[in-house]
Amino acid sequence: MNQKMSRLHLFLLLLSLLIILLSQLVPIITVGASSQIGETMEALQRKLDDQRASPSVQEAAVKGVLKRLLPTHLSSFELEIVTKDVCGGYSCFQISNMNSSSIKEPEIKIKGTTAVDIASGIHWYLKYQCGAHISWDKTGGMQITSIPRQGSLPRVNDNGMMVQRPVPWNYYQNVVTSSYLLSKSVCLGMLDAWSHDSYVWWDWKRWEKEIDWMALQGINLPLAFTGQEAIWQKVFKNFNISKEDLDDFFGGPAFLAWARMGNLHGWGGPLPQSWLDQQLALQKLILSRMLELGMTPDETITEESRTMWRQKTNANLNAVARIKRNKSRISTLTTYEGVELDKQEEIKGYIV
Incomplete structure (x- = not known):
């Protein structure tokens, strides 16, 4: 009995020592890993900062945002890009008063490390100093009647103010945002105003409005x-996949999100070449504006994503080949659970 107790005591002692040892090692490992991640993030941030549009380009872009938002007060604000050194090494915006002798001279100066930071400073000032509300149409829209007339804008603290960005990136959207609202409406047989909120039906005017909203909200990683399908078409062409073959592969506009993720093929299609070309041209406008504002559009290709792209391409090629071999199976590849076949044909006919 005593031997068993001694062994138990020895076991508990060793276990206690092991726990103490691990408790000392875990913080070291955690700190080391966190430090490595932090260094990687800082290196990536520096690389992205070096690749941003020039200060003059960003200043012109954010002035465009202000002009579209509040054209009557364009001369009331002076906007300037500054380095992170001015913000203590972080991204930030600064707001200060200006001495103006006429209504044509700037009253408020807003500095920021990027055009997005300046735009978020504009939004902060209009919201908290002027009582304005800037949102999507369905969540209040543009409520700016409370903003005083030019020459009478409220002043901030005499020493000015600075707001640092709490995180390096503010991410926006998800992979199904481009089509899920319309798809839901179509599948339920309810084509209403919500249907047109889907990105695939937007023109440049609507996209410009959305990008302005992104900048005002401080979003810098959208x-x-x-235009993704137009790029895929070019890639597949190198593998001798024709436009006709892809007609049975690409999903229609209302179902792009699911087609892109490989959940279905051909449903709601085919996509006309004119539509593919138009979407690619639109994407060039979207990317140009995002870059001018100092954003980082989430289309960056890393080595990991290259590997994933190769795997995705191989999977897509196999899917196209499978569809070519047996087109009679397309209906089974593109059915929606819970939607009757005759309803599916009705939906497909409407989309086409």
């Missing part, structure tokens, strides 16, 4: 998937 997804940018528009």
Whole structure:
């Protein structure tokens, strides 16, 4: 009995020592891993900062945002890009008063490390100093009647103010945002105003409005998937896949998100070449504006994503080949659970 107790005591002692040892090692490992991740993030941030549009380009872009938002007060604000050194090494915006002798001279100066930071400073000032509300149409829209007339804008603290960005990136959207609203409406047989909120039906005017909203909200890492099928078409062409073959592969506009993720093929299609070309041209406008504002559109290709792209391409090639071999199976590849076949044909006919 005593031997058993001694062994138990020895075991508990060793276990206690092991726990103490691990408790000392875990923080070291965690700190080391966190330090490595932090260094990697800082290196990536520096690389992205070096690749941003020039200060003059960003200043012109954010002035465009202000002009579209509040054209009557364009001369009331002075906007300037500054380095992170001015912000203590972080991204930030600064707001200060200006001495103006006429209504044509700037009253408020807003500095920022990027055009997005300046735009978020504009939004902060209009919201908290002027009582304005800037949102999507369905969540209040543009409520700017509370903003005083030019020459009478409220002043901030005499020493000015600075707001640092709490995180390096503000991410926006998800991979199904481009089509899920319309798809839901179509599948339920309810084509209403919500249907047109889907990105695939937007023109440049609507996209410009959305990008302005992104900048005002401080978003600097938006997804940018528009025109993806046009790029895939070019890639597949190198593998001797024809436009006709892809007609049975690409999903229609209302179902792009699911087609891109490989959940279905051909449903709601085919995509006309004119539509593919138009989407690619639109994407170039979208990316140009995002870059001018200092954003980082989420289309960056890393080595990991290259590997994933190769795997995705191989999977897509196999899918195209499978569809070519047996087109009679397309209906089974593109059915929706819970939607009757005759309803599916009705939906497909409407989309086409």
